[in-house]
Amino acid sequence: MPRSDVIVVGAGPAGMVAAKTVAEKGISVTIFEEHSEVGTPTHCTGHVSLKGLRRLGLDLPKNVIENKITSAIFHSPSGFSFSMSYSTPVTYVLNRQLFDQTLLRSAMKAGAEISTGVSVTSFLKKNSQVVGVSLKGEEKRVSQVVIDDEGVSSTLLKRAGFETLDPSKTVNAIQAEVDGIQNVDESTVELFFGRKTAPGFYAWIVPLGDGIGKVGLAAAKGNPHDLLFRFINENSEAKHKLKRCSMRNLTGHPIPLSGGGIKSFYPGLLIVGDAASHVKPTTGGGIILGLTAAKIAGEIAAIAVKSEDSSARTLSHYERRWKKEIGFELTVMNYLRRLFDSLGDKQYDALFRYCRLLQLNETLKNERELDFQGTMLFRAIKNPRTFLALSYLFMTTLPAILTSRGDVYREDV
Numbered sequence: 001m002p003r004s005d006v007i008v009v010g011a012g013p014a015g016m017v018a019a020k021t022v023a024e025k026g027i028s029v030t031i032f033e034e035h036s037e038v039g040t041p042t043h044c045t046g047h048v049s050l051k052g053l054r055r056l057g058l059d060l061p062k063n064v065i066e067n068k069i070t071s072a073i074f075h076s077p078s079g080f081s082f083s084m085s086y087s088t089p090v091t092y093v094l095n096r097q098l099f100d101q102t103l104l105r106s107a108m109k110a111g112a113e114i115s116t117g118v119s120v121t122s123f124l125k126k127n128s129q130v131v132g133v134s135l136k137g138e139e140k141r142v143s144q145v146v147i148d149d150e151g152v153s154s155t156l157l158k159r160a161g162f163e164t165l166d167p168s169k170t171v172n173a174i175q176a177e178v179d180g181i182q183n184v185d186e187s188t189v190e191l192f193f194g195r196k197t198a199p200g201f202y203a204w205i206v207p208l209g210d211g212i213g214k215v216g217l218a219a220a221k222g223n224p225h226d227l228l229f230r231f232i233n234e235n236s237e238a239k240h241k242l243k244r245c246s247m248r249n250l251t252g253h254p255i256p257l258s259g260g261g262i263k264s265f266y267p268g269l270l271i272v273g274d275a276a277s278h279v280k281p282t283t284g285g286g287i288i289l290g291l292t293a294a295k296i297a298g299e300i301a302a303i304a305v306k307s308e309d310s311s312a313r314t315l316s317h318y319e320r321r322w323k324k325e326i327g328f329e330l331t332v333m334n335y336l337r338r339l340f341d342s343l344g345d346k347q348y349d350a351l352f353r354y355c356r357l358l359q360l361n362e363t364l365k366n367e368r369e370l371d372f373q374g375t376m377l378f379r380a381i382k383n384p385r386t387f388l389a390l391s392y393l394f395m396t397t398l399p400a401i402l403t404s405r406g407d408v409y410r411e412d413v
Contacts, residue, residue, distance in 0.1 A: 004030040004113075005305045007133055007143040009120045009156065011038045013287055014273030014294035015149030016103040016112075021298025022147075023111035027305050031107070031114040032135070038104045038116065039097035043253040044287070045175060045206055045214050046094035047189065049370040052288030053092065056295075060094070064102055066208045067093040070187045075237055076352040077194030077345035084361050091189075091370065093206055093214075120150075123160050123269065129310070130160075130268030144310045145268060145301040149294075152254045152274040162266060165277055169258040171201045173284070174224035175216030180245040181207060192217075192235060194345050201255075201284070203231050205241060215242065218255055218284060220341075225252070257281040257337060259330035260293075264322070265315040270297045278322070280373070281330070281337035288371040289329070293322040332374030 006022045008015045011033035022029040035041075046066070053060065068089035074082045104114065124132035124140060132142035133156075150156055154164040184190070184207050192203040200220025207213040219227055232242045256277040264271045272278065272294045279286035300318040304310040343351065355361075 003132075003142045004028050005143060006030075006145045006147060006301050007032065007141060008112075008147045008149060009133065010034075010149035010151060010273070011100070011104060011114060011116070012149045012151060012273050013100060013103055014278070014290040014297075015147065016100070016107045017291045017294040018147045018149070018270075018272055018298040018301070019112040020103070020107035020110045021295050022302050022305075023107060025299075025302035025306070026111070027302050029112045030141070031112060032118045032120050032133070032141075033114060033116045034119045036117040038114075039100035041251055042096045042249070043173070043175070043251050044096055045204065045216065046096040046099065046287075047091055047206055048094060048285065048287050049091050050089055052371040055371075056288065056291055058291075060092075060099070061102060064095055064098045065092050066095050067206075068187065069093065069189055071185070071189075073188055073190045074352060075190065075192045076349045077197065078349045079237055080349055080352050080356075081237075082352045082356050082361070083188075089187075093208060120156060123156055125160070128267060130266060143268075144305045144308070145270065145315070147297055147301060148269060148271045148275055149273045150275055152256050154275050157271070157275065162269075163263045165256045165262060165275070166258050169261070169277075169281075170254045170256050171218040171220050171284070172224045172252065173201075173216060173218035173255050174228050174250065174252040175214055176228070176247045176250040177212070178215050178242065178245040178247050179212055181205070181211050181213045181215075181241055182244060183241050184213070190237075190241075192231070192238065193348050196345070197231055197235060198227060200341060203228075203235075203238070205238065215245070215247075225250075255279060255284040255286075257284065259334040259337075260322070260327065261334070264293075264319050265312065267312045267315070268310045270301060270315055270318050272297050278326070278330075280371070281333045282340070282373060285371075289326050292326055296321045296325065326372070329372045329374040336373070 005027045006029040008019045008031040011031050019029045019031050069091040070089050071085035119136040120133045121136050122134045123130045124134060130146050133146060134140050157164045186207045186209045190205040197203050198217040198219045199222060201218040203217035205213060205215050217228055217231060231238055256274055256279050258277045259281045260277050262277060264276045273290045274286055278290040278293045297318050300315060304314050
């Protein structure tokens with residue numbers, strides 16, 4: 001029976017970083033990807049922080065970077081806006097297909113192998129331990145460790161009877177590439193909040209330049225397709241920018257927002273990426289935190305192979321380490337998500353006006369930590385303006401949290 005020391009299921013960014021980390025230790029690793037081409041279909045906006053990329057040591061080719069962003073405008077339900085601006089780029093918009101393919105080349109250069117167009121149908125188990133995978137067509141491959149990067153579907157985890165993502169903490173996203181965007185600053189992303197626009201999350205316009213951009217939203221309820229077209233055609237600010245746009249490459253996908261709230265290891269198995277919900281509950285971004293955890297997964301998998309011990313005791317160090325690295329951040333962001341979910345449209349309007357009144361944009365203009373938001377908030381809260389804004393948010397949402405546990409479906413107040 002064919003064998004690899006480590007098998008990675010799925011060629012998402014997290015899977016490929018884990019594979020590269022394993023291969024760099026001189027250990028054989030094979031990636032199985034169900035699609036025929038890595039990086040397709042593209043779901044994510046590819047909007048990532050420059051600081052996060054640098055922290056991971058990712059020096060990307062110029063053709064991967066579609067745009068450089070220096071500011072963001074936040075639109076309240078009634079159309080009131082609050083903006084944040086920086087003197088130099090703080091985020092990049094990446095071409096996700098080229099980004100994924102760059103990570104693949106890096107993993108293969110390190111020694112990883114990949115088989116595309118190959119579906120993994122189940123985990124192989126022996127005495128409750130994962131010892132490999134079954135492929136479509138009855139072929140089996142054994143390994144000492146399997147790293148699961150299958151994504152939010154968690155199909156293999158469900159079939160194996162393992163813990164999976166909480167559907168109630170998942171939002172459904174939809175996004176399109178568009179031509180003909182007007183009246184936008186090409187270095188500015190725009191975010192739109194409100195229960196009529198995107199209940200339980202937000203909508204976005206991410207420019208790429210020359211009238212091209214990415215437009216989408218995610219929502220906890222409702223039909224994302226219908227919400228997107230209503231946003232484009234009925235939102236007064238969006239309509240002004242998108243009324244002449246043409247749409248292509250419309251894709252949809254769920255985003256897990258439970259913030260790593262599931263078990264991420266079992267005997268012989270490590271779980272990375274969206275399947276482990278290594279995603280920011282505040283923004284839905286999963287690249288930086290996901291790759292941070294994936295590198296740890298690769299290191300622990302290598303230790304397990306070299307020690308010939310892939311027991312739960314050995315692999316549990318993966319969860320301990322990623323929680324030490326990003327667990328605090330996810331905890332804070334989970335709490336912030338509950339606060340945001342408790343806001344009605346009128347409260348969002350009031351909050352944005354209050355932040356503008358406090359000139360919070362001036363207070364935070366030197367703060368570029370967009371991924372480790374817990375650390376950023378605890379640093380920024382020392383400023384009286386930030387403290388007042390957070391106090392207002394807490395006091396506004398506390399009654400709703402105590403009575404409805406942050407239910408996004410409660411009536412607006």
